[in-house]
Amino acid sequence: MEALTGALGRLPRLRLGCYPTPLHRLEGLEAALNYRGIYIKRDDLSGLGPGGSKLRSLEYLLGEALDGGKKQVIVSGPGQSNLCTLTAAACAKVSLPCLMIHNCAEPGRRTGNLLLNCIMGAESIFLGDISAGERRAFEEKFAAGLEEKGGKPFVIRNGGTTGTGAMGYAEIAAEIRRQCVEQGFDIGTIFVPGGNGGVAAGLIYGNAVMGRPFRVCVISVEDSREELAGHIRRVIAEAERLTGIPFPGDIEDGCDIEDAYRGEGWGINTAESEEAVRDFPRREGIFIEHVYTAKVIAGMEDYIRGGKTKGGLCYLHTGGFGSLFSQFESEDIII
Numbered sequence: 458m459e460a461l462t463g464a465l466g467r468l469p470r471l472r473l474g475c476y477p478t479p480l481h482r483l484e485g486l487e488a489a490l491n492y493r494g495i496y497i498k499r500d501d502l503s504g505l506g507p508g509g510s511k512l513r514s515l516e517y518l519l520g521e522a523l524d525g526g527k528k529q530v531i532v533s534g535p536g537q538s539n540l541c542t543l544t545a546a547a548c549a550k551v552s553l554p555c556l557m558i559h560n561c562a563e564p565g566r567r568t569g570n571l572l573l574n575c576i577m578g579a580e581s582i583f584l585g586d587i588s589a590g591e592r593r594a595f596e597e598k599f600a601a602g603l604e605e606k607g608g609k610p611f612v613i614r615n616g617g618t619t620g621t622g623a624m625g626y627a628e629i630a631a632e633i634r635r636q637c638v639e640q641g642f643d644i645g646t647i648f649v650p651g652g653n654g655g656v657a658a659g660l661i662y663g664n665a666v667m668g669r670p671f672r673v674c675v676i677s678v679e680d681s682r683e684e685l686a687g688h689i690r691r692v693i694a695e696a697e698r699l700t701g702i703p704f705p706g707d708i709e710d711g712c713d714i715e716d717a718y719r720g721e722g723w724g725i726n727t728a729e730s731e732e733a734v735r736d737f738p739r740r741e742g743i744f745i746e747h748v749y750t751a752k753v754i755a756g757m758e759d760y761i762r763g764g765k766t767k768g769g770l771c772y773l774h775t776g777g778f779g780s781l782f783s784q785f786e787s788e789d790i791i792i
Contacts, residue, residue, distance in 0.1 A: 460702055461663065461666045461700060462628070462631075465627065468520065468521075468699065469520035469521050469523070470517055470520040471516050471547075473504075473519075474503040474505060474516065475503065476503070476504075477632045477636060478500050480640065480771070481499070482495065482496055482497075483495045483497050483740075483772070489740055490762065492761050494768060494769035495761075495769075495770050497774055498771055500773060500774055501774045501777070505543065506542055506546025506573065506577070507570075507777075510625075510626070510773075511543045511544075511617055512543050512625075513626055513659075514617045514656075515543060515622075515625070516625055517621050517622065517624045517625055518611075518622055519547055521611075523553075527609045527611035528553070528608065528609040528610075529609065530553050530610070530611050531596060533557065533559070533592050533593065533596045533613075534557075535559065535560060536561040536571055537779075537780040537783050538570065539570065541570065544557075544579075549577050555577075557581045558581075558582045560587045561583060561586065562586060563581075568782055568783045569779050569781070600612050618652075618653035620694075620696040623656075624659065624700075626656050626660045626662075627659045631667060633647070645671065646673075646768065646771070647660065647664075648760075648770065648771065648772050649673060649676070650749040650750065650773075651675040651676060651678065651679075651714065652678050654691075657685075657689055658693050658696065661689060661708055662696050665710070672711050674712075674713045674715060674756070674760070675689070675715065676719075677716040677718070678719055678722075678748060678752045680716070682715070682716040685714055686709075689708055718730075718756040729752075729758075733751040745777070746778065746780050746781040750776075750777055754772065
């Protein structure tokens with residue numbers, strides 16, 4: 458781990474978050490499932506904007522931007538993108554203009570993350586109902602146009618899922634391990650969401666370099682197991698090039714990649730995730746949302762009920778609180 462810490466220390470980085478984020482037991486969930494030893498890592502309390510996991514990635518991404526003399530940040534995503542909102546918060550903190558590109562129609566009334574973006578003064582471009590690929594193509598063309606005019610934009614590509622972005626999670630295994638020692642927690646498995654794979658790749662990489670003190674269970678919220686594994690391998694390869702530290706073994710050593718809880722894909726609820734969004738805050742007073750966090754809870758609970766895991770478990774809460782306010786058309790859904 459010393460070699461990894463040294464390599465990370467040589468990379469440009471902005472200190473944006475409040476770390477370590479809390480780690481504590483979920484006694485309400487333990488009682489409901491009759492299982493002792495369930496914990497939560499509160500990366501939803503990372504300390505900026507609405508909080509969330511992407512802030513760790515943004516510390517390195519924006520560090521790279523400022524180190525390269527960039528003067529504006531461009532980020533894209535769906536209207537309720539948590540990355541976009543955290544990018545707006547981080548840019549506000551360091552006085553960088555932030556431009557967002559959304560593949561949705563401009564709403565008549567802004568809710569959720571779109572409202573937060575507006576409050577923070579970020580500029581938004583709404584492209585209408587187009588694909589993510591079309592949105593990315595527009596983003597690249599727009600950035601190139603700014604450069605031709607003498608601008609210095611920095612584009613956060615692929616949802617921040619790059620080797621640089623993954624560095625924010627390469628050291629979290631060590632953070633959790635230190636907290637376990639300090640607080641007397643015995644955690645063997647960490648449950649984490651898998652979208653583009655950036656958070657999972659960073660954690661898997663750092664955990665492996667440390668000698669795999671944890672088993673990592675990645676719950677896909679979008680892609681098949683094979684697709685997600687491909688995303689993770691690509692990001693880990695980029696991380697290896699950045700640090701010069703090879704990944705020991707294969708990603709499936711000490712890791713499960715699970716696609717049984719994704720339903721019909723990104724942003725589409727399952728019956729279990731709907732239930733989790735309602736039941737989890739009623740047990741713990743902690744909010745989760747549909748796209749990422751609820752599917753991880755649903756997967757972890759199924760693992761426990763099915764006897765597929767044992768010992769202490771940790772749920773990595775990656776945030777998304779802002780988007781929750783736009784995910785219901787009627788309050789009847791959650792009554």
